[in-house]
Amino acid sequence: MSDDRTIALYVHWPFCRVKCPYCDFNSHVRAEVDQGRWRRALLAELDHFAVEVGPRRLTSIFFGGGTPSLMPPATTAAVIDRAIQHFVADPALEITLEANPTSVEAGRFADYRTAGVNRASIGVQALDDRALKALGREHDAAEAIAAIELAGRTFPRWSFDLIYARPGQTVAAWRAELGRVLDLAGEHLSLYQLTIEPGTVFHARQRAGLLVTPRDDRQAALFELTQELTDAAGFGAYEVSNHARPGGECRHNLTYWRYEPYIGIGPGAFGRLPAGAGRVGTATLRAPEAWLRAVEGRGHGELQREVLAPEDLVVEALITGLRLTEGVPEARLAALDPDWRTRLDPRARVRLQEAEHLDSEAGALRLTGAARLCLDAVLRELVAVPA
Numbered sequence: 001m002s003d004d005r006t007i008a009l010y011v012h013w014p015f016c017r018v019k020c021p022y023c024d025f026n027s028h029v030r031a032e033v034d035q036g037r038w039r040r041a042l043l044a045e046l047d048h049f050a051v052e053v054g055p056r057r058l059t060s061i062f063f064g065g066g067t068p069s070l071m072p073p074a075t076t077a078a079v080i081d082r083a084i085q086h087f088v089a090d091p092a093l094e095i096t097l098e099a100n101p102t103s104v105e106a107g108r109f110a111d112y113r114t115a116g117v118n119r120a121s122i123g124v125q126a127l128d129d130r131a132l133k134a135l136g137r138e139h140d141a142a143e144a145i146a147a148i149e150l151a152g153r154t155f156p157r158w159s160f161d162l163i164y165a166r167p168g169q170t171v172a173a174w175r176a177e178l179g180r181v182l183d184l185a186g187e188h189l190s191l192y193q194l195t196i197e198p199g200t201v202f203h204a205r206q207r208a209g210l211l212v213t214p215r216d217d218r219q220a221a222l223f224e225l226t227q228e229l230t231d232a233a234g235f236g237a238y239e240v241s242n243h244a245r246p247g248g249e250c251r252h253n254l255t256y257w258r259y260e261p262y263i264g265i266g267p268g269a270f271g272r273l274p275a276g277a278g279r280v281g282t283a284t285l286r287a288p289e290a291w292l293r294a295v296e297g298r299g300h301g302e303l304q305r306e307v308l309a310p311e312d313l314v315v316e317a318l319i320t321g322l323r324l325t326e327g328v329p330e331a332r333l334a335a336l337d338p339d340w341r342t343r344l345d346p347r348a349r350v351r352l353q354e355a356e357h358l359d360s361e362a363g364a365l366r367l368t369g370a371a372r373l374c375l376d377a378v379l380r381e382l383v384a385v386p387a
Contacts, residue, residue, distance in 0.1 A: 005057060008062070008252055008260065009046070009058065009061045010262055010269055010270075010271070011064070011269075013066045013067065014267045014288045015030055015288070016070070019136075019201075021202045022163070022196070022197070024197035025065070026268035026286050027065060027066045028066075028288055037292060038292070039072075042078075042079055044296075044300070045299070046083060047086075052273065053273060055088065056087050057088050060251050061079070061080060061093070061094070063079075067105075068099065069097065073108060073112050073115045076097065076115040094157070095116055096250070098121045099120055101123070101143050102147075106143075106146065106147040106150050109151060113155060119158060119250075120155045121250075122144075122158070122160040122161070124148065124162055126144075126163065126166070128173075144160075148160055157248070158186055158188075159187075159189060160189065161191075164191060164194065164222055165193040165194045165222050165223075166194050167211055167212055167214075169222070171225055174222055178225070178229050178230075185233075187244055188235075191241055191242075191243060196211075227369070238326070259272070259313075259320055264284065265284070267286055267291040270282065278308060278310070278313055279308050281308055282305045283302070283305070284300075284302055284303055310343075311337065314333055314340045314383070317332060318382070319379060322375065327364040328365045349382060356368055357371035358382070
């Protein structure tokens, strides 16, 4: 596998105004944040990893969180400038910032554009006020629509997220809501089924019988309707939950799904650094204050790193790549591990192909449309993926 000596950069901003009840991301609410200390620490950790990686072509930067639209635009600009000093900026360098659609945060869009951000990803989550309240969001549908329209006027590229398969949601209601969504969309949409993650408020409510999500057959119907309406509108599903017009795909997320190398900085950030044809996995301290102290003391907040074995590389490449409609090229797997075929269960592979869940024609492994509904189960059958 040739990565053409590229690198991508993920920057984690861990702070939010409130913690959403469905969220299991590394996000924290703080009354005050010392913005100067945080800017210096992010730059120091970027310096640390950039020296290790060496000269490369920078293809994308992604500010995620948490809520990066709470980050001062000056900090955003400083990180972008430092990254471009370390690496050669690709002519099509994509710089994405996740944002909430509250009026306060949307009011900063112009400043982020001036800082160098050229793609916004807006966490809308619903265009229904009752659903937004249930999801713990601070905005209403009118604010969301205003933020989407402002993003379209401010950034060359933009996207927004929605959550479906919400408690009580019907197929008819989602059809109407998704129709409004497609009328507002530009070139990209992220449409996620609600999943109840351990440790979240929603998980506690579900265990107490206070939260009931749609049954499996309803979830399948909602998924199928999503594919039908987005395809008809020209938004192909290039990944399980991501839809785009041709050329509108998120280049940074394609880095993950194609198993290309990237640096992760900030609390709880993961990285996959280049190591020949392989990867070195990195992870930083999750707690914001612990990460900050570590960076100030030793120049980075690394918690652990691991040189990934060939079998781990193959599993990770399949876990990420089978999410894509294009699948995983066999040449990519062979470059990671010449013995990659031995990492798969041959009988499971035959069963999946006979059931038309797995396609391996044209030199790539792909999941069919039906199998995309049960991706995790297929992966556990094909390779030794922990349950």
